[in-house]
Amino acid sequence: DGGITQSPKYLFRKEGQNVTLSCEQNLNHDAMYWYRQDPGQGLRLIYYSQIVNDFQKGDIAEGYSVSREKKESFPLTVTSAQKNPTAFYLCASSIDRRGNDYGYTFGSGTRLTVV
Amino acid sequence: QQQVKQSPQSLIVQKGGISIINCAYENTAFDYFPWYQQFPGKGPALLIAIRPDVSEKKEGRFTISFNKSAKQFSLHIMDSQPGDSATYFCAARSGGAGSYQLTFGKGTKLSVIP
Numbered sequence: 001d002g003g004i005t006q007s008p009k010y011l012f013r014k015e016g017q018n019v020t021l022s023c024e025q026n027l028n029h030d031a032m033y034w035y036r037q038d039p040g041q042g043l044r045l046i047y048y049s050q051i052v053n054d055f056q057k058g059d060i061a062e063g064y065s066v067s068r069e070k071k072e073s074f075p076l077t078v079t080s081a082q083k084n085p086t087a088f089y090l091c092a093s094s095i096d097r098r099g100n101d102y103g104y105t106f107g108s109g110t111r112l113t114v115v
Numbered sequence: 116q117q118q119v120k121q122s123p124q125s126l127i128v129q130k131g132g133i134s135i136i137n138c139a140y141e142n143t144a145f146d147y148f149p150w151y152q153q154f155p156g157k158g159p160a161l162l163i164a165i166r167p168d169v170s171e172k173k174e175g176r177f178t179i180s181f182n183k184s185a186k187q188f189s190l191h192i193m194d195s196q197p198g199d200s201a202t203y204f205c206a207a208r209s210g211g212a213g214s215y216q217l218t219f220g221k222g223t224k225l226s227v228i229p
Contacts, residue, residue, distance in 0.1 A: 004158075031215065040124070042204065042221035043159075050214060090158050094215065103149040103206070104217060106158030 003027065006091050006107035012115050013078065013085060021076045021110045023091035030095060032074035033104065036060060037088040046089075049074055078112065086114050119207050121220025128227050134192035136223045138205035141186065145207035149217070150179065150190050153202045162203070163190070195227045 004025045013019045025032065034046040045058030049068040063082025068074055074093075078085045088111050092104040120139045128134045138148075147166055151159035165172045165179040165188065172179045178191040192199055205220040 006158075040221065042121075043219040045216070048216065092158075103147070103151075103161045103164055103208075104159075106151075106160065108158050109156070111156075 004091055004093055004105055004107035006089075006110050008110060009108070011110055011112045013112060014115060016080045018077055018079050019112065021078070021089055021091075021112070023074045023076065023107060024072055025074075025091075025093045025105075026072060027093055027105060028071070029093035029105070030071075031093060032068065033092040033094075034058075034064070034066065034074070034076045035090040035092065037090055037109075043090065046076065085112055087112060119205060119218050119220045121205050121223060123223060124221070125224045126226070128192075128195045128225065130195065130197060130227055130229050132195050132227075134190075134195045134199065134225055134227070136190045136203055136205070136225070137187065138189065138207075138220050139185075139187045140207050142207070142209060143186070144209055145218075147208040148179070148181065148188050149206050149208075150177075151204045151206065151219075153204065153222075159204055192225075195225075197227045197229055200225055200227050 007022045031050045033048040035043040044060050046064050047066040049055035055066050055068050065077045088109050090109050091107040094104045122137050149164035150162045152162045153159040163174050163177045165181050167183050176193045181188045202222045202224045204222045206217045210216050
């Protein structure tokens, strides 16, 4: 089955530690996105990438970094500079061409907790 | 700033009733309006979507009503069931091929009580 796989499902981070969240898709989608979800805040865009080796900052990129070395993969690193990283992180992908009405496909998320 | 305003924040409906969630936007360049359904601990899933040249779209118990002049759209869930209890997000798309982005509302938590 095609889809997006996020791992791990739960992740615990110590203060001052960098952690990397994995996102892999086998949908052959062009674009990939990372969102952060907090209660009552909706979905806020962290980073997105339309093509390999290119990515753009979203609304809340500070304290995060990404890479897009392969079309299928878009890992997110939460750095120690992110002061409030506890949240639910969602990865999504989409076909990025004119006429696409399929919207985004989301992964099942990673819940990150600072301990 | 591109925004999509969603209301209400939470909604309680009796089983069999109609659930209505509203969204409003300002950017007339938005060209696609999807709704997503999210269950606790899961990622959102596309529920139904509409383009601005259509005033209504129905899929089963779910209907989107779209008012282009008022820049508003809404989701109606007919005969609401306890299994519909979830968080619903409206969204709007901007950009062109190679730069599409979705802007999401803040979500509505729907509880359908027996």
